[in-house]
Amino acid sequence: MRDTILEDTEAGNGDTTSKFGMWLFLFTELFLFVVLFFVFLSYRASYPEGFHHASIRLNGVIATANTFILLTSSFAVAISIVAIRKGHKRVTIWALIVTIALGVLFLVMKGFEWREKIEHGIYPTAKGLSGLGEGENLFYGLYYLMTGLHALHVIGGIVLLFVMLCFVGNGRVSRGSYGALENSALYWHLVDIIWIYLFSFFYLVS
Amino acid sequence: MSDEYYREEVSGAAPVTGFYDSSGRRAGFTPWLLSWIFSLDHKRIAILYLVSTLSFFAVGVSLGFLIRLELIAPGATIVDARTYNAFFTLHGVIMIFLFIIPVTTGVFGNFLLPIQIGAKDMAFPRLNLLSWWFYIIGAALVLLSLFTGDGLPDTGWTFYVPYSLKTAADISLTAFALFILGFSSILTGINFVTTVHKLRAPGMRWHRLPLFVWSIYSTAWILVIATPVLGMTLLLVIAERTLGLGIFDPVRGGDPILYQHLFWIYSHPAVYVMILPGMGIVAEIIPVFTRRVIFGYRAIAYSSVMIAVVGSMVWGHHMFVSGFSKTAAFVFSLFTFLVAIPSAIKVFNWISSLYRGSIVLEAPFLLALVFIFQFTVGGLTGLILGTLSVDVHLHDTTFVVGHFHYMKFGGGGFAFFAGLHYWFPKIFGRMYIKRYANIAVAFLFVGFNTLYFPMLVMGYKGMPRRYFDYLPEFQLYHVVSTVGSWILITGLIIMFVNLIYSIRRGEKAGANPWGGATIEWQTTSPPPVLNFVDPPVVDRGPYDYR
Incomplete structure (x- = not known):
């Protein structure tokens, strides 16, 4: 009963x-990362050398x-x-x-990449990190923070899509009403877009 | 629970009653409580916000009272310096994050936004309830963080690094709690913006929206845009405390000033979250009690949006003495002056609306007038602080404390009280005792100004803020200010006793006790579950009296 009323509330334009x-x-999620982009870019401007050296490693x-994996998933x-x-x-x-x-x-894959770095003694709270060149420790700090936060979003997206998978299975999401699936897909695209930025910042622009 | 509650109302088995007369109360305490805390009705959620925010207001007032009592004489009076630091930190955190930011959007935004645009509820009722739960969880975590650390949080409400990274208090948990509260704000903002865009009744064109809706709409945008920045900043503080990335540590190449930037990028727009809804309330009250159309409707509406836009670009004026380039300081000072323009537009329009009106002096209107006076003092002292050279002298003095309280309490808080007296008969269906309401207003006005005006004076003479001890020459001002706090609290007690008493015992108010023209007065008091028995008719502007 409650559901009918709520749909009634969103009369005619629920979707x-x-x-x-x-x-x-999604905009608020994007702003969350924009703050980190801002931090990253301001330190990159302060320590171009250190960021370059850290990036090529x-x-x-x-x-x-x-990147290809995420784009394909989108x-x-x-x-x-x-x-x-x-x-x-x-x-x-199946999709x-x-x-x-x-x-x-x-x-x-991200886990393998992190493990490789951690085995080389590059991880937050590690003693060796402060011995690196100027700005490099900041680069790696931001690297773990930003890719870690992104990974959390990937996990969130996977959970969301799994719920959608169940809903498609039991018919709650169907040809007639697939707004929830569309919104979940939008979220997945956002996760993808943020990764494109992270990829350019950390790996390409050095 | 809410299922039954809706069913009862909709099936027509019961006569149309106010939104809070549910069968739950007869069924016992627990079902009654559940029918409230899991209700999807925006009006019930508004009441939840009312009860919870006012509870924290009481805590914040008590802390403020203790701060003032401590400062009545130099040196230790009732507590030691560390406890004093905790007092002003908690006073700030509670008043800002648990009271003034959520209160007006949470209570009147929730209650009135759908009714004023002729909708049955918010666009996302479940999200709305979730917002309140996030608020409660965040508040609970704030309280928990008092006990988990070594000592009470003592950083001030701004959590400036490096101290917030080094203090033994459990700032990580406090910051996480504020992160959760931020989520509550974001969800509220998303819900309000969507509701205004999608759920307006037929005929409710943008330029027929009541001015309160315009101000809440602008506020909601600020919440959506600025709150993520606060969330991320707080996460950075947590990351620094747990992982030690060095982002704010100059020894490892970080920059503590960056924290101040990030903090104020959120927190300056947030002060408009505290004041904009209040401006909307005043713009609703003035035309009703002057019996004339408000002067300059579009100017007031657009100035809300302009405040939201320009106010997002002035955060640097908190940092004039932190050390950044002269160009940056100049630009931030300029933008700060520019914000005064839309604010002044509002003040001039309110005052113009009084001209040749048939003024009826009732408590809401008196409070609105007090608001205009105190807001003007707050605004003008803000311009003094926004001036680069003067700010060097006044920075970190009680002048800033006075200015801030004139804006947030004298402005935002008094506007909330005005709204409470204006919409009380609509929300509860009964009228408070007007005589006592007027007496309370007198106490509040005198007490407030006695409390905060000395701060402006002694700040100008050099009394630093947040200091535990002071020179004997400042004692007179401190004593006057402390006496003011007693008068103010007396006023608050009279006001709330009167209101609480009248919830049950006041006289029946009727649908439209003030003769308002906005459509919330077309429905019954209190409104039925889906707000309107008959669809509201919107064929004119919000202040066109017939």
């Missing part, structure tokens, strides 16, 4: 209303592969939207499974 709210939420191969989630719009439930489910699998793969 556009929730999407409007979702966009606002990161593993660019894994990061590049990860493509997969887009397919799931097209599929549900046309009512192909099986395709939707979501692929998206989630790629998301997990991204995290695993």
